[in-house]
Amino acid sequence: xxxxxxxxxxxxxxxKSYNGHQAVKGLDxxxxxxxxxxxxxxxxxGKTTTLKIxxxxxxxxxxxxxxxxxxxSEEQYGYKKQIGYLPENPTLPEYLTAEEFxxxxxxxxxxxxxxxxxxxxxxxxxxxxxxRRKDLIVSFSKGMKQKLALSAALIHEPSLLILDEPLIGIxxxxxxxxxxxLKEMVKEGRSVLVSTHMxxxxxxxxxxxxxxxxxxxxxxxxxxKLRRIAEMGEDSxxxxxxLKLTKESEEFFEEKPVRRRLFGLFRxxx
Amino acid sequence: xGKIITVLVFxxxxxxxxxxxxxxxxxxxxxxxxxxxxIGFFFGMNLPDTPFWTEPDxxxxxxxxxxxxxxxxxxVLSLRGGITAFQAELDFFFTSTxxxxxxxxxxxxxxFIVLHLLFSPFIPFIIGLALRLGIAALVVLIIxxxxxxxxxxxLLSMQSFGIxxxxxxxxxxxxxxxxxxxxxxxPCLSFIQSFPLKYSDLPxxxxxxxxxxxxLLVQGPVESLNIYSxxxxxxxxxxxxxxxxxxxxxxxxxxxxxxxxxxxxxQAQAIQQRRMLERFGPMTTFFxxxxxKSSLTSFMIKKHLIRIIRDGSxxxxxxxxxxxxxxxxxSLNFSPTSSTRxxxxxxxxxxxxxxxxxxxxxxxxxxxxxxxxxILLTSGGRIADYFKSxxxxxxxxxxxxxxxxxxxxxxxxxxxxxxxxxxALAIASFSSAFAILTLILINVPKEGSLSVGYIxxxxxxxxxxxxxxxxxxxxxxxxxxxxxQLQLIFAGILIGYQILALFGLLKLIERKAKFIKIWCSFxx
Numbered sequence: 001x002x003x004x005x006x007x008x009x010x011x012x013x014x015x016k017s018y019n020g021h022q023a024v025k026g027l028d029x030x031x032x033x034x035x036x037x038x039x040x041x042x043x044x045x046g047k048t049t050t051l052k053i054x055x056x057x058x059x060x061x062x063x064x065x066x067x068x069x070x071x072x073s074e075e076q077y078g079y080k081k082q083i084g085y086l087p088e089n090p091t092l093p094e095y096l097t098a099e100e101f102x103x104x105x106x107x108x109x110x111x112x113x114x115x116x117x118x119x120x121x122x123x124x125x126x127x128x129x130x131x132r133r134k135d136l137i138v139s140f141s142k143g144m145k146q147k148l149a150l151s152a153a154l155i156h157e158p159s160l161l162i163l164d165e166p167l168i169g170i171x172x173x174x175x176x177x178x179x180x181x182l183k184e185m186v187k188e189g190r191s192v193l194v195s196t197h198m199x200x201x202x203x204x205x206x207x208x209x210x211x212x213x214x215x216x217x218x219x220x221x222x223x224x225k226l227r228r229i230a231e232m233g234e235d236s237x238x239x240x241x242x243l244k245l246t247k248e249s250e251e252f253f254e255e256k257p258v259r260r261r262l263f264g265l266f267r268x269x270x
Numbered sequence: 271x272g273k274i275i276t277v278l279v280f281x282x283x284x285x286x287x288x289x290x291x292x293x294x295x296x297x298x299x300x301x302x303x304x305x306x307x308x309i310g311f312f313f314g315m316n317l318p319d320t321p322f323w324t325e326p327d328x329x330x331x332x333x334x335x336x337x338x339x340x341x342x343x344x345x346v347l348s349l350r351g352g353i354t355a356f357q358a359e360l361d362f363f364f365t366s367t368x369x370x371x372x373x374x375x376x377x378x379x380x381x382f383i384v385l386h387l388l389f390s391p392f393i394p395f396i397i398g399l400a401l402r403l404g405i406a407a408l409v410v411l412i413i414x415x416x417x418x419x420x421x422x423x424x425l426l427s428m429q430s431f432g433i434x435x436x437x438x439x440x441x442x443x444x445x446x447x448x449x450x451x452x453x454x455x456x457p458c459l460s461f462i463q464s465f466p467l468k469y470s471d472l473p474x475x476x477x478x479x480x481x482x483x484x485x486l487l488v489q490g491p492v493e494s495l496n497i498y499s500x501x502x503x504x505x506x507x508x509x510x511x512x513x514x515x516x517x518x519x520x521x522x523x524x525x526x527x528x529x530x531x532x533x534x535x536x537q538a539q540a541i542q543q544r545r546m547l548e549r550f551g552p553m554t555t556f557f558x559x560x561x562x563k564s565s566l567t568s569f570m571i572k573k574h575l576i577r578i579i580r581d582g583s584x585x586x587x588x589x590x591x592x593x594x595x596x597x598x599x600x601s602l603n604f605s606p607t608s609s610t611r612x613x614x615x616x617x618x619x620x621x622x623x624x625x626x627x628x629x630x631x632x633x634x635x636x637x638x639x640x641x642x643x644x645i646l647l648t649s650g651g652r653i654a655d656y657f658k659s660x661x662x663x664x665x666x667x668x669x670x671x672x673x674x675x676x677x678x679x680x681x682x683x684x685x686x687x688x689x690x691x692x693x694a695l696a697i698a699s700f701s702s703a704f705a706i707l708t709l710i711l712i713n714v715p716k717e718g719s720l721s722v723g724y725i726x727x728x729x730x731x732x733x734x735x736x737x738x739x740x741x742x743x744x745x746x747x748x749x750x751x752x753x754x755q756l757q758l759i760f761a762g763i764l765i766g767y768q769i770l771a772l773f774g775l776l777k778l779i780e781r782k783a784k785f786i787k788i789w790c791s792f793x794x
Contacts, residue, residue, distance in 0.1 A: 055648045057788070076784075080650040091641040095547050095580040096559065096573075103561035105645060107569055108652045113562040134555065136580070138547045152645070 007066075008033045008082075008160045008191045009054065014063035016049050016215075023049040025215035027063075031160070031193050034186055038206030039195040040242060046215040047195040048088060051164050054193075055085045068159060081109070084153035088164040090145065094138035098129055098148055101137060102155055109156040123151035127177060142169045150178065161185065163194045167201055179205060203238045213246045273368045277359070277376035284356050285384065298725060303390065310391025314398025326488050327470060330480045334469035335461070337420060337476035338454045340389075344424050345451050348431035349444065355523045370519045374429065381425050392417060399487060413483050416497065420479040423504045430511040436522040437514065475503045539637035546582025554580050566652070570659035571666075578667065583634035587627055591671050594623050618690060618746075620672040624698035625735040627668040629728050632705035635660070636714050636727060643788045654780040657710070661702050661776065668698035685757070689746050692761065696739035696768055703775040704734030710779060713787040741767060 009031040016024040024046040031037040039047045052058040054065055056076065065072045067079045093101060102120045111119065124130045127147035137145065146169050153161060161182070167175050182192050182205065196202055202209050203223070210220035219229040223238060230241045317323060355377075363373065393414065400410045431447050457472065459465040469477050482496040557576055561569060578584050646653050672694040680687040708730045736743070741764055749757055 057644060057647055077650045080648060083648070085644075085648045087644060091644070093577065093639070093642045093645075094544065095551060095577045095638075097555060100559040100576075103559060104569075104573060105649070107561040107566060108646060108649050116561050136547065136551045136555065138544060138551060 006033055007031060008068055009193060010064070010066040011050070011054070012064040014050065014053065014065065015061045016046075016053060016058065017061060018049075023215055024053075024060075027212070027215060027217050029210050029217050029220060031191050032208075033159075033191055034189045035207040036182060036186055036192040036194060036205055038202040038209040039193065039212055040197070040199065040202045040209050040238075041195075041212035042197060042246065045212040047197075047212055048164055049215075050212070051085075051162055051193070051195055055083060055162055056080060081156070082159040084156065084158035084161045086146075086150050086153045086161075086163045086166055088168070090149035092137050092145055092149060094136065097134050097136055098124060098140070099133040101148065102151060105152040106155050111156055119155050123155060126181065127151060127174065143171055143174055146170050147174055147178075154181070157190075159190050161190065161192045163192065165196055165198075166194060167196075167198070199239045199242060209238065211242055211245050218245045274372050274376040274379075277363055277368065277373060278380055280359065280363075281356070281376065281380040282383065284358070285380070294725060303387070306391045307394045311394035311398040313391075314395040314400075315402050317399055318402055326484055326490075329488075330470050330477070330484045331460070331468060333484060334474065334476040334480035335458055337479055338457070338469065338474060341424050341427065341476065342451045342454045344428035345431055345447050345454075348428045349435055349447055360523070364520045364523070370517075371515060374433075374515055374519065378425060378429060381429070382421070385421060385425065389421075403487070405487070409486050412492070413486050416479055416482050416486075416500070419497075419500055419504060420475065423475055423500070423507055426504070426507045426511050430507060430514050433511075433514045433517075433519060436519065437517050473499070475500055478503070539634065543581040543583065543634060543638045546585070547580055550582065551580040566655055567659050567662075570656055571662050574660050574663035575666075577639060578631060578634070578663070581634070581638055583631055583638075584667075586630055587667060590623065590626065590630075594620060594671065595675075618693075620675055621690070621694045621697045624668045624672050624694045625701045625732045628664040628698070628701040628705035628735075629731040631664055631667065632709050632727055632731060633724075636709060640709070640788055643786065647786075647788065653783045653786070657706050657779050657783050658776060661706055661779070664702035664705060665698055668702060669694060672698075685754075686750060689742075689749060689757075689761075692764070693739060693742040693746055696742045696764075697735045699768065699772055700738030700775075701731045701735035703772060703779065704738070705731035706779055707734075707775065707782070710782045710786045738771060 007030045009029075011027060011029045014024050014027040015022075027046065027050060029037075029039075029050075039050065041047050049058060053060045054067070054072070056072065060073075068082055070079045072079055093104070096104065099120055102123065103116060106116045106119060120133075121130070124133050127150070129144060129147060129151070132140065132144070137148065140148065146166070150163075150166065153163070166178060170178065182194075185192060186207075194201075194206065208220060208222050209226065211218045211226070219226055221229070223241075226238070226241045226245075227234065227236055230236070230244045232241055232244065323329070396410060396413055396417075399405070400407075431443075431450075434443050435447070454474065454476075457465070457467045457469045460468050469480070478496040478500040482493055482500070485491065485493050485496075554576075557572075557579065559569065559573055559576060564572070643653070643656075646656055673691060676687050676691045676694065705727075708727050712726055714724050714727055745760055745764060749760055752760070
């Protein structure tokens with residue numbers, strides 16, 4: 001196995017419930033070094049919950065999460081130096097300017113002082129925010145905020161970038177810039193875990209995809225492997241595979257009415 | 271008429287909605303209402319015992335000043351719109367067949383109701399006074415009528431200037447409103463210095479109302495001229511209102527941000543802070559954060575201070591500062607022969623400012639900053655540094671004003687000032703530590719209305735401050751009777767106690783901060 005094949009992230013038998021609802025039910029996944037892994041699933045499948053557990057915003061009920069071999073239950077803070085995170089709807093300190101915000105993130109990420117200004121300029125340039133560097137974030141559009149939040153997730157050059165619906169609200173040029181940046185990262189041997197419910201994003205961006213449904217990883221792999229799992233032909237699209245696998249999963253998990261009928265029989269006295 | 275009532279009922283339900291949404295908010299509302307009214311009643315009962323009662327001219331001056339401040343505040347509100355229009359009204363009423371004048375009338379009635387609730391203690395005050403003095407019911411009724419006339423004038427002025435600001439939002443209108451405000455407040459200077467302009471000499475509506483009310487209260491003759499003059503001013507304001515409200519206002523009215531009665535949702539506060547940031551934030555970018563020039567702690571302290579300045583959290587502190595400063599100055603000026611002990615008592619009230627500031631800033635942090643904690647929580651163990659620097663920022667802001675006053679008073683009251691400085695430090699530091707601990711332990715949700723958690727965030731820092739600083743306060747009462755050497759020993763012991771207690775509290779903050787809840791769709 002090459003270095004690139006070794007996993008940067010491993011998740012085993014992950015469980016999480018909140019407010020009486022079981023959001024994640026024994027989920028397994030693995031992200032290799034130097035790949036973009038997509039978590040694809042419908043709304044409420046458990047994607048965001050899984051990501052929040054990995055980045056330390058939620059506590060898991062049961063399971064093991066390892067980032068670069070480090071069990072996050074044992075080393076709760078140190079591993080975060082290796083990750084960058086972009087939430088679905090990032091709230092930013094709008095009272096700071098773009099430059100101040102990235103400086104703040106760089107400072108708490110312990111970046112050396114002599115590198116901070118160069119990195120800020122690089123990312124503001126990359127996402128066409130350079131002209132607005134001295135403007136307060138409160139004056140930014142949603143797309144600009146998303147790009148700024150992504151810059152903050154990237155500024156310390158993490159080994160694993162975790163993105164929750166990163167392309168929503170971003171214009172096509174911005175989307176293109178993000179995709180190029182992610183591909184560059186992967187070439188450098190870093191990894192990206194991206195959660196999305198947009199199938200075309202997953203299809204075009206990701207090396208491998210995990211289909212999440214009802215809190216479980218129904219299937220994962222590249223398109224070829226997913227076709228085999230779904231027993232579909234070579235011309236089948238990810239959308240068709242996704243629909244088939246999630247439907248099968250739904251049927252599999254559907255509650256069987258046998259017991260109720262059995263009790264019904266007793267009640268009727270037959 | 272039906273449409274006017276429909277709008278009025280909607281406004282009332284919208285405005286008082288937060289009161290109905292939870293038992294805690296209803297209880298809080300009732301207690302506040304009863305509390306203020308009781309104060310009004312007892313103040314009325316006891317007013318004849320105060321030295322002012324023997325000086326009717328002084329009473330006219332004070333009441334006129336109070337009524338003028340009331341009118342000036344309403345003009346400040348008029349600069350922000352003057353009409354309470356909720357977003358839903360813009361969406362549904364403005365697109366219906368209701369006419370602008372009908373809408374304005376319902377708003378006027380609505381504001382009349384709200385104002386009576388906010389200034390409800392005036393009526394119990396008059397009742398208390400009448401009971402004490404044995405004034406006839408008819409006289410009380412006439413006093414109430416004069417008061418209502420004045421309130422009507424205030425509301426008409428507020429709405430007229432509000433409309434003028436909407437239809438002609440230019441500098442001239444603003445300058446006119448501000449000039450009137452300054453004219454109304456200028457004679458207040460006569461309370462502090464020998465200022466030539468006094469309310470009783472000026473033809474202000476407040477003077478006419480105050481003279482008529484005080485003459486009736488001290489059982490003098492009814493001065494019809496004052497009542498007629500007040501009536502004439504109301505007529506003039508009404509004509510002004512009629513002229514400015516001829517335009518189709520629906521094109522100009524903007525939704526009111528919040529300000530419903532007991533509006534206390536963190537979300538509403540966050541909206542308010544965001545608007546402040548949009549409006550005033552760009553003017554404050556000359557304070558900048560440079561990550562390359564300072565240590566992490568001083569960088570974070572500066573960041574906290576920058577937020578407090580830019581999002582408008584500082585504004586209520588400045589208002590409180592002015593009120594406290596003015597009250598302290600006035601209290602000392604009213605009694606030129608004040609003894610050292612009396613000066614100490616006045617200065618002691620300043621320590622309440624130190625207790626209150628962290629509690630107020632904790633609320634604004636909860637509304638606008640808690641949700642940004644994800645950045646820290648996903649980046650590694652810096653959360654403890656964040657809260658320690660927040661503690662220092664709160665402490666600085668809580669102490670700046672009381673210490674300023676106490677240092678000035680040092681040459682006049684000597685050692686007591688030093689003990690007050692120590693007490694203020696103890697109160698401010700305990701209040702700041704408890705404010706942060708409460709924020710960490712209690713998550714006040716962004717959605718929803720006034721909750722018990724919200725009340726805790728407000729009250730616990732104040733209670734914690736006084737409990738924590740109680741050894742200082744106890745010592746303050748007796749220490750001056752001891753020789754200086756003993757006082758120094760006591761001070762050393764108390765400082766030691768404070769360092770230990772704060773060390774413990776900060777350690778607790780550090781331990782609990784890792785588990786703080788932030789607003790996301792669900793939490794751990």
